[in-house]
Amino acid sequence: xxxxxxxxxxxxxxxxxxxxxxxxxxxxxxxxxxxxxxxxxxxxxxxxxxxxxxxxxxxxxxxxxxxxxxxxxxxxxxxxxxxxxxxxxxxxxxxxxxxxxxxxxxxxxxxxxxxxxxxxxxxxxxxxxxxxxxxxxxxxxxxxxxxxxxxx
Amino acid sequence: xxxxxxxxxxxxxxxxxxxxxxxxxxxxxxxxxxxxxxxxxxxxxxxxxxxxxxxxxxxxxxxxxxxxxxxxxxxxxxxxxxxxxxxx
Numbered sequence: 001x002x003x004x005x006x007x008x009x010x011x012x013x014x015x016x017x018x019x020x021x022x023x024x025x026x027x028x029x030x031x032x033x034x035x036x037x038x039x040x041x042x043x044x045x046x047x048x049x050x051x052x053x054x055x056x057x058x059x060x061x062x063x064x065x066x067x068x069x070x071x072x073x074x075x076x077x078x079x080x081x082x083x084x085x086x087x088x089x090x091x092x093x094x095x096x097x098x099x100x101x102x103x104x105x106x107x108x109x110x111x112x113x114x115x116x117x118x119x120x121x122x123x124x125x126x127x128x129x130x131x132x133x134x135x136x137x138x139x140x141x142x143x144x145x146x147x148x149x150x151x152x
Numbered sequence: 153x154x155x156x157x158x159x160x161x162x163x164x165x166x167x168x169x170x171x172x173x174x175x176x177x178x179x180x181x182x183x184x185x186x187x188x189x190x191x192x193x194x195x196x197x198x199x200x201x202x203x204x205x206x207x208x209x210x211x212x213x214x215x216x217x218x219x220x221x222x223x224x225x226x227x228x229x230x231x232x233x234x235x236x237x238x239x240x
Contacts (some may be wrong), residue, residue, distance in 0.1 A: 037240050053239065054161050056232060059216045085239055097240050117240060125212075126239025127161030139162035142238030145210035150221050 002072070002080045005064035007055055010088035015095040020082040024102030028078075033109035035117060037097040039090050047133035050091045056125040060085070063124040071101075071115050076108040083116060085126060153178050153227040155185065161235040163209070165200045166192070176225065182211055183221040189233075210234040 004023050008015050017034060024032055039051045068081045082100040090096050097120070101112035120126070121143065128140045144151070157163075157172045166172055174188055189206040212232040213219050219231065 054164070055239070056160055056212070056216070056234065059212060062216065121238060121240045123237075124239050125160065125234050125237050127235065128238055129161075139165075139235075140238055142161075142236035144208045144236045145218060145234050146208060147210075147218065147220055151207065 005083045007060050007087045008084050010086050015084045015098045020100035023082045024080045024100045029102040031103050031106040031109040033101050033113045035099040035113040039092050041092045050131045052089050052129040053087050054127045055087045059125045067119040071112045075111045076103045079103040155225050156230040158232040163233045180225050182223050208236050
């Protein structure tokens with residue numbers, strides 16, 4: 001198996017970098033690249049305490065598979081890729097997304113992680129609601145999936 | 153006719169439930185649904201910064217495919233509203 005993707009429900013389990021490292025390991029590979037995204041404590045001058053991630057589960061699962069297969073086809077068909085994204089409440093400092101790639105060479109491993117991150121942000125139906133220290137909360141703006149020709 | 157709209161992201165501010173039931177004239181399409189949403193938001197939810205939602209949202213069919221403005225809705229059809237996305 002060369003591909004693992006999952007939407008991780010935070011109330012049931014957590015995203016683990018050890019699991020990712022084990023999954024992508026191979027003696028054939030000279031490079032492993034791991035990207036970890038975490039919830040940060042400040043955004044646009046507001047003190048953030050946590051983010052709740054909402055997701056369209058089925059569409060996210062399909063998009064993760066498609067994006068990772070595209071990454072393999074573009075950069076290294078022999079790569080192993082691990083992608084997990086949180087769904088639910090994630091406090092500051094905790095992992096929201098983890099992308100790991102094992103590949104023959106560093107350039108491909110870096111490119112796979114970068115490509116997957118950008119495509120997830122533009123293709124996968126996931127939404128963030130930030131929670132602030134003053135008790136307020138806000139859904140963040142994002143990238144519209146409406147066909148561009150329809151937006152006047 | 154009535155359609156069932158499964159809510160995601162910021163559209164969850166439109167209801168405490170996962171699915172919002174919306175009455176539409178018979179033979180409505182997605183464009184008509186956008187107008188109906190615009191009316192609901194301008195009447196009840198202007199304070200929630202949802203004014204752009206009817207324009208910027210996409211809609212998914214039950215098969216999780218994007219459906220365009222001329223897609224004809226069926227009575228009791230369940231579709232999903234997809235506000236602008238931004239994971240990571």
